[in-house]
Amino acid sequence: MKPGKLLPYIALIIGAVVMLFPFIWMLSTSLKAPMDIFNLNIIPESATLANYIEVLQESMFIRWFLNSVIIAVITTVSVIFFDTLVGYIIAKFTFFGRKFLFIVILSTLMVPVEMLIIPWYMMSSELGWTNTYWGILFPGLMTGFGVFLMKQFMEQIPEDLLNAARIDGMNEFSIFFKIAVPQVWPAISALGIFSFLSNWNAFLWPLIVTESSSLRTLPVGLSYFSSGEAESQWHLIMTGATISVIPLILVFILLQRHIIKGIVLTGMK
Template identity: 80%
Template sequence: MKLRKIITYVLLILGSGVMLFPFIWMISTSLKPPMEIFTLDIIPENLTLDNYKKVFEESLFLKWFINSIIVAIITTISVLFFDTLVGYIIAKFNFIGRGALFLLILSTLMVPTEMLIIPWYMMSSDLGWTDSYWGILFPGLMTGFGVFLMKQYMEQIPDDLLNAARIDGMNEFAIFFKVAMPQVWPAMSALGIFTFLSNWNAFLWPLIVIESPDLRTLPVGLSFFSSGEAESQWHLIMTGATISVIPLIIVFIFLQRHIIKGITLTGMK
């Protein structure tokens, strides 16, 4: 048993090292002057913070950061409300076509995002949403995954609890907000984390729908340092990437328990 534990811990440490090495290398490169970025030293010989200063002075990094925060927060709030509401309706109301509707929603999970880009762009262009916050936001305001997750969790709420609220005179929206939602808070927390992370890291759709530099989100803005608009500046790319992961690390540290629970819930009925 001791030998097995030793082997297990050795494998876990090695695996953790492999996973952490790119992150450590990113931080190390962000602290190196341009002359040293291609050296193999983990600890920079000439430690500098000039890269962090240049990122803010030579680009619209702060604006891109704020844009990503706005997009991630709005889409997360929208997904939490609408996906939870739809999941509640499908789980707790009997109506004709309920099963077919749920299958239709699940079928959207099988469609690759790349296949939706052209319809999204045509819709944005027709409605005048290109190059705007709304153009970035609308594809992520509801998700099939969120509906699936919340529906599965809503089914665990006893019907007697909801019926007791109806007998007490509460309307359906009050039952949803005051009775159902508090029962599914762990699942909502997990869904909120997943939604925030996916929208924070979104690249392809914002790249296509946004033209103005001041409306870029952070992943798209970071590509500025390696695009035709400027020479590839790896020290600034790594610096921007280091700053961009700070909100994700904070979210993970405080809510990692809900992330693990959310992964578990996706396979439960």
């Protein structure tokens, strides 16, 4: 290869190494004995799985993992359905106050999550949602970003295609599910990944709204390994983080083709 073509590949390789190094160090630390975790060796001198056995058997890690899976999956499905439906309605239907409604939805993106914590908690406390799955779930069931994203994609669907379906006798829900949704599947996949990642990694709200150990999510549970309960056992923290990142990698591998396609389509008319 010519030097001019080789330089971009070198830059990409260097960038990949920089991005992957924290994950490699995390995996390496999870395989080290407690007395070796501060050694600078990337490859452990005596690799062991004892940390994984201790995390899985001596803590409620499996329960925390299942809690995170339940919450992430339910919120992702809800976001995909409701955000796609609202985006379709705003993009393809004409009704009074449509633009105002869209502006109101967009305005929610300017409100920091930290400002919503107190209203969320007061509402949860009054309705008895604290220390429940529903209390963790409800803030993430619908997002303004998802509505905005799906509206932009829905606008690209030709009106003639939808009108032809109406002439053939299809009702609006059938048109939405059978005509509109397949046309914007790349955007739905990207939205699903964004939603799954954000809810899987959510820490502040689950920490505030839950009290019992059995309702902790993974980020909240892992934080207790660095508190008085586990005396900052870094080998356990790295082990739990290594296990918790596996579902994210699997989701991205399964849907990365749709993400790339969605990014490409955003620049097309």
